[in-house]
Amino acid sequence: MTRLLVECTHVFNHPSVNSGIQRVVRNVVSHLPASVDNVECVPVVILNGELYRVLQLQPLDAPFFSALQIFSERLERLAHRFWQWHRRRDAQCTSKLAQRLLYVGYRLSLFAAFGLPIRLTRRINRRQLLKRCSPLRHQPGDQLVLLDSSWHSDFCAHVEQLKREGVGVIAVIYDLIPLTHPQFYEARLIEVFSEWFDWITRTADGYMAISATVRDQVQEEVQRRIGSAQSAWRWFDFFHLGCELDLHNHQAAVExxxxxxxxxxxxxxxxxxxxxxxxxxxxxxxxxxxxxxxxxxxxxxxxxxxxxxxxxxxxxxxxxxxxxxxxxxxxxxxxxxxxxxxxxxxxxxxxxxxxxxxxxxxxxxxxxxxxxxxxxxxxxxxxxxxxxxxxxxxxxxxxxxxxxxxxxxxxxxxxxxxxWRWIGWREASLQLVERSVSHVVELPAASGSQHAHCS
The missing domain is CATH 3.40.50.2000 (Glycogen Phosphorylase B;)
Structure with missing residues (x-):
């Protein structure tokens, strides 16, 4: 049976953040139906290149381990950027001797500055993770829904491997504003988002926007980037967001x-x-x-x-x-x-x-x-x-x-x-699932090689 694997990695790792996307992810996951049309719905995270079923989205009451998880994630992201820097410098080298020296320096620095700390934090974090999630094996026919802000995550290579092994990829798109209105953002975010969208354009089988307006923008942008023939293999749809404030607590004091x-x-x-x-x-x-x-x-x-x-x-x-x-x-x-x-x-x-x-x-x-x-x-x-x-x-x-x-x-x-009437988060989550499932059933068999690598 096909499963819908709803990814929530960034919120899982940063539960205290409560801006727009985090609110959406948290509410959709908490109202996720168990199954729709015989398709099981499973909240998942991708951590250290492994897939996990989420048992508890909010962290246990352990501030030290939450801080350690955040530190570990930042350290791994820094290591990834260091690897990108080395790759650019290696491409610029014309001398084999210089390339060898650069490689030796890179390996020594990687081991001393990143290797040991990353291994240690991974081992500690894994023990804590298993209290909130459990390892999950993917199956051919599963559909991975990238619900969270995945441009913040470094799991592109793992998603590509899942795709090669028969897992479909559905991208939830909140907006294209860093591309259409870059004047409102810092240069680094624009660069990261642009690279991510270029990757997701070539990787995803379908796109679920949060409004009809964004759906039309996404379809136009995907078609512009990869052409009409390739975009015809993709599907485009939308769902609307709910309206409850899930962190409202009657016991909390008003400012x-x-x-x-x-x-x-x-x-x-x-x-x-x-x-x-x-x-x-x-x-x-x-x-x-x-x-x-x-x-x-x-x-x-x-x-x-x-x-x-x-x-x-x-x-x-x-x-x-x-x-x-x-x-x-x-x-x-x-x-x-x-x-x-x-x-x-x-x-x-x-x-x-x-x-x-x-x-x-x-x-x-x-x-x-x-x-x-x-x-x-x-x-x-x-x-x-x-x-x-x-x-x-x-x-x-x-x-x-x-x-x-x-x-x-x-x-x-x-x-x-x-x-005026609007849907709640339960209906919003159901919309996302039902509309995704309807397209998955109709989806033509596309080549598993249609993906690109994150830079």
């Missing part, structure tokens, strides 16, 4: 400063996201400064961890005259506090330049919180007529929506958010 924010009747507009350029926080500041200068009592609240390329924005926020008056920022709220914010805010504002989905939108709207967002395709796909849209080239368009809402008390969307 007192956040509670204080909602003790007055003045409206609070909530922005939930990592603080990074693509999310366009500066646009909100521009819009609300216009509103404030015109006498608006609306308040703006940023919620999200500090990301990258945001020094200027943080300086602007921290030096702002309205900070802690009509402008607020929380960088480390737990899910309980976030749930409280969704329940008490007046509206969500989401001015992103580009998104693969927009998870805070469904989290907010499913709780009855109306949302205003930038007028981009994926927000139209999710919000339809239940959202209000503004022009990200014109802050005044958002100011007009805020003023209309505040003056009339009627949210400026065509339909009321109370009539």
């Amino acid at each position: 007192p400063r956040l509670q204080q924010l909602f003790t007055t009747s003045d409206p609070v507009y909530l922005m939930v996201s990592t603080i990074e350029p693509r999310k366009n926080h500066a646009y909100l500041l521009d819009a609300f400064e216009r509103a404030w200068s015109a006498g608006s009592t609306a308040r703006l609240c940023f919620v999200g961890r500090v990301g990258w390329k945001c020094t200027d924005l943080l300086t602007r926020v921290h030096q702002h005259a309205e900070l802690n008056q009509r402008l607020f920022m929380f960088n480390d709220l737990n899910d309980t506090s976030l749930e409280y914010a969704y329940a008490h805010a007046s509206a969500l504002v989401f001015p992103s330049f580009v998104e693969g989905f927009g998870l805070p939108l469904v989290e907010a709207m499913q709780r009855g919180l109306p949302a205003m967002g930038s007028d981009i395709a994926v927000f139209r796909e999710i919000g339809s007529q239940f959202m209000a849209y503004f022009d990200i080239d014109d802050p005044q368009s958002l100011v007009n929506l805020i003023n209309e809402f505040q003056c009339s008390g009627q949210f400026p969307a065509d339909r009321n958010v109370s009539q």
Whole structure:
């Protein structure tokens, strides 16, 4: 019987990270059905070139071993980059003597700096791993679903070997933003993601995006890279994400400063996201400064961890005259506090330049919180007529929506958010599995040699 092997390696190794992709992986795995249409669904990780069935995604209460696992992973990644450096230098050498000296130096350095520490940490970590997962043998006909952020992992060669031995590969694609909008990312991430996507383009048999918008982008990009004939052997589909906050804990305390924010009747507009350029926080500041200068009592609240390329924005926020008056920022709220914010805010504002989905939108709207967002395709796909849209080239368009809402008390969307319905994580996980299985059944027998090597 074919099995669906749902990979969650990065979340398994980094359970404390709680941004978008990690939230998706954790929720999909925790709601994974046991089987669909006689296809068993198995959460798996790929560690040190071996396949494991996940028994417990969250770690045992052992901080030392969790830290050791993270150290081990970083050490192995550094060793991989050292090997890449050696390979480039070896290719540049024209002298055989220089090549031999370089090789000897490489082997000695590898043994001293990486070999012994990696062997030791692997042995310790393996004992701990077997409490959370168990070795799993793959079978021809299995389908490996790369659900996690696999561009962070160094298991390309192992996946290629699985493919040669009859295992299909399905890639979950969250977005192509590092390729389509590289200005929003650091050069290293762009390079890593581009190399990964080039590999996955030639390796995967099918692609499951998180929105119809991203599915169409992926199909177009794959076709551009490998041509119509090769892309015709692949399949393309999508599933939608759920909306529950899985780390919400009724026993946890709500941040007192956040509670204080909602003790007055003045409206609070909530922005939930990592603080990074693509999310366009500066646009909100521009819009609300216009509103404030015109006498608006609306308040703006940023919620999200500090990301990258945001020094200027943080300086602007921290030096702002309205900070802690009509402008607020929380960088480390737990899910309980976030749930409280969704329940008490007046509206969500989401001015992103580009998104693969927009998870805070469904989290907010499913709780009855109306949302205003930038007028981009994926927000139209999710919000339809239940959202209000503004022009990200014109802050005044958002100011007009805020003023209309505040003056009339009627949210400026065509339909009321109370009539909007969305799926939960159980349905989202089932969508992923059912749609993947339907394509696997129909998938033509493709050559096992159609793969490329990670660089």
